Amino acid sequence: METLQNIAQGLLERGDVSMVIGYTPGTIPGKTKTIFARTPEAAQKLTFNENCVNNLSIYLTRQYGNIGEKPVALVVKACDARTVNVLIQENQLKREQVYLIAVPCNGVKDEHGVEQGKCKSCAQRVPKDYDALAGETPAPVEIDPTLRFKALEQFDAMSPDERWEFWMKEFEKCVKCYACRQACPLCYCERCITDKTTPRWIEPDTSTAANLSWHITRAFHLAGRCIGCGECERACHQNIPLGLLNRKMAKEVFDNFGYRAGESAEAKPVFADFRYDDKEEFIR
Amino acid sequence: MKIFKITGTYKDLVETLLSLDYKVIAPVNRNKLTRFDFINSADEVLSPDEVLNTVRPAKEHLFPMTETVARFSYEGKKLRIGDVEVPEEKSVIIGLRPCDAAAFDAIDKIFSYVYQDKFYLTRRNNTTLISVACEHPDNACFCTSFGISPDSAKGSDILLKKSKDSSLFAFISTERGEDLARTINNIIPEEQPDPGRDLYEAAEKNMRAPLDLPKIKEALNTNFESEYWNEFSRCLGCGSCAYLCPTCHCFDIVDEVRYDKGIRKKNWDACQFPLFTLHASGHNPRDAQNKRYRQRLMHKFKYYHDRFDTHLCTGCGRCIRECPVNIDIYEAAAELCGCEANI
Numbered sequence: 001m002e003t004l005q006n007i008a009q010g011l012l013e014r015g016d017v018s019m020v021i022g023y024t025p026g027t028i029p030g031k032t033k034t035i036f037a038r039t040p041e042a043a044q045k046l047t048f049n050e051n052c053v054n055n056l057s058i059y060l061t062r063q064y065g066n067i068g069e070k071p072v073a074l075v076v077k078a079c080d081a082r083t084v085n086v087l088i089q090e091n092q093l094k095r096e097q098v099y100l101i102a103v104p105c106n107g108v109k110d111e112h113g114v115e116q117g118k119c120k121s122c123a124q125r126v127p128k129d130y131d132a133l134a135g136e137t138p139a140p141v142e143i144d145p146t147l148r149f150k151a152l153e154q155f156d157a158m159s160p161d162e163r164w165e166f167w168m169k170e171f172e173k174c175v176k177c178y179a180c181r182q183a184c185p186l187c188y189c190e191r192c193i194t195d196k197t198t199p200r201w202i203e204p205d206t207s208t209a210a211n212l213s214w215h216i217t218r219a220f221h222l223a224g225r226c227i228g229c230g231e232c233e234r235a236c237h238q239n240i241p242l243g244l245l246n247r248k249m250a251k252e253v254f255d256n257f258g259y260r261a262g263e264s265a266e267a268k269p270v271f272a273d274f275r276y277d278d279k280e281e282f283i284r
Numbered sequence: 285m286k287i288f289k290i291t292g293t294y295k296d297l298v299e300t301l302l303s304l305d306y307k308v309i310a311p312v313n314r315n316k317l318t319r320f321d322f323i324n325s326a327d328e329v330l331s332p333d334e335v336l337n338t339v340r341p342a343k344e345h346l347f348p349m350t351e352t353v354a355r356f357s358y359e360g361k362k363l364r365i366g367d368v369e370v371p372e373e374k375s376v377i378i379g380l381r382p383c384d385a386a387a388f389d390a391i392d393k394i395f396s397y398v399y400q401d402k403f404y405l406t407r408r409n410n411t412t413l414i415s416v417a418c419e420h421p422d423n424a425c426f427c428t429s430f431g432i433s434p435d436s437a438k439g440s441d442i443l444l445k446k447s448k449d450s451s452l453f454a455f456i457s458t459e460r461g462e463d464l465a466r467t468i469n470n471i472i473p474e475e476q477p478d479p480g481r482d483l484y485e486a487a488e489k490n491m492r493a494p495l496d497l498p499k500i501k502e503a504l505n506t507n508f509e510s511e512y513w514n515e516f517s518r519c520l521g522c523g524s525c526a527y528l529c530p531t532c533h534c535f536d537i538v539d540e541v542r543y544d545k546g547i548r549k550k551n552w553d554a555c556q557f558p559l560f561t562l563h564a565s566g567h568n569p570r571d572a573q574n575k576r577y578r579q580r581l582m583h584k585f586k587y588y589h590d591r592f593d594t595h596l597c598t599g600c601g602r603c604i605r606e607c608p609v610n611i612d613i614y615e616a617a618a619e620l621c622g623c624e625a626n627i
Contacts, residue, residue: 028627173317207350235608
């Protein structure tokens, strides 16, 4: 069995990758931080534990400029690897530009010890596709697949008025810092719609209406793409349950098209695909 | 500084405040978010034992996230500009921590520098700050780096402190504080000797060791182009640090126009966003995230100090607690000058 540090050290010694992006202990118990290990010595600082919440695939997006001639190695949990798949599907990078070091994951917790919502319904201990596995292949687990949309049940049971009231209360808290966007590996647009000023599509102030238009726009833009890593919700210090919006969209896509984002890097993105036997008239 | 004894509990004091002619702002937990908000009843207030520091600081009550600063309209080609008045409403903010109170002291300097910001200053002059000393700072707190302490009165009109036997005392440092105290019947108008700071000395010992600020500034003076900043290319640019900081005060100005009428608004902004420095030409002097993080450290520990002889950080720890990638400003500043971060 190879350890994470050994795999990373080997890659850097052989010069197979330009760097290994992984986790290292943070400054506060329960927090971890990202490390860009560029030397075999730095590889020894890598760690993986139940506090490695972050989805590091964000550092593969173009704005970070980490993708060069040599591949970049990335430490991935199963959910993170699904994001990498979406990035490949959407031509943001090529599979050979990234070396995936898979880490077996039994669920992650934030620094307060709270298990992340996504982990409760996740039965995937290792990614489907990876280049090296740090540790042993864990025993498979069985989890009721309906748990994935469990959080929506209470929400779906509300009347439209109740739902409206629920979201108005949530969006009132938004401070428009856009941390949700910045923490999202799939919010990689070079120019976000909210930053456009001629014309201005989304008012920049923090009125509840302006906040609503931002969050709705973002949810729509992530429909069929969001893999549910939960980084937006984790980054939101105002505790707005943003994951609910994305999960709702994921459910719609799943129910209508049987598609789950990030399952395969080869699959066509759901909104870039069509079927001759589509149930809707207008598309045929 | 005048010291008075308080009868009854903290909650009794809040109730008395509510009976006075002030709007009362206090820490509450509304919809899973701890923040300072207007209150109608003492029951909704989080006691100092329930919350160390709210996620959102009290800053938004003097410097709102969104604020209309002017109105305008066109009549044909003629432009009319209308001023916006700030109401002179008396308010009291209770339950601030010494770091947050000191933060207002720091940003007063910029809002009354060359331009007198009437929006901030009018509210500031009408607001009385009652802070509460901290018995249990957490592992992100580092106020002692800035000449503040868990029981510092800096910036507070009234500071509430406990003696060793848990009696509550009011330390009054300003006229505004005295004016308010005179109308509060829970405050016994008889000066007391200092009850000591036993509880707070103990609290201070568990905090992060004070930063060497002169050494940090020296390092910032000479390391603008240092490779050290590459460390911060992991920053997501989410701006959480700035939006939760009690001293960050940058804003953007936008016009919202509908047909022939418009309003000019001030909205919070942050140096961590690429758009913050994007020129109309397309050039961006801070074109990478590590440069934007450098700006944050520079402004906190150098530029503001150069101009106002005060640091733009009070060690409240919010940016450390909430950063999604664990960028720790204390560690960042300490390691820049080769010091070990004593966390």
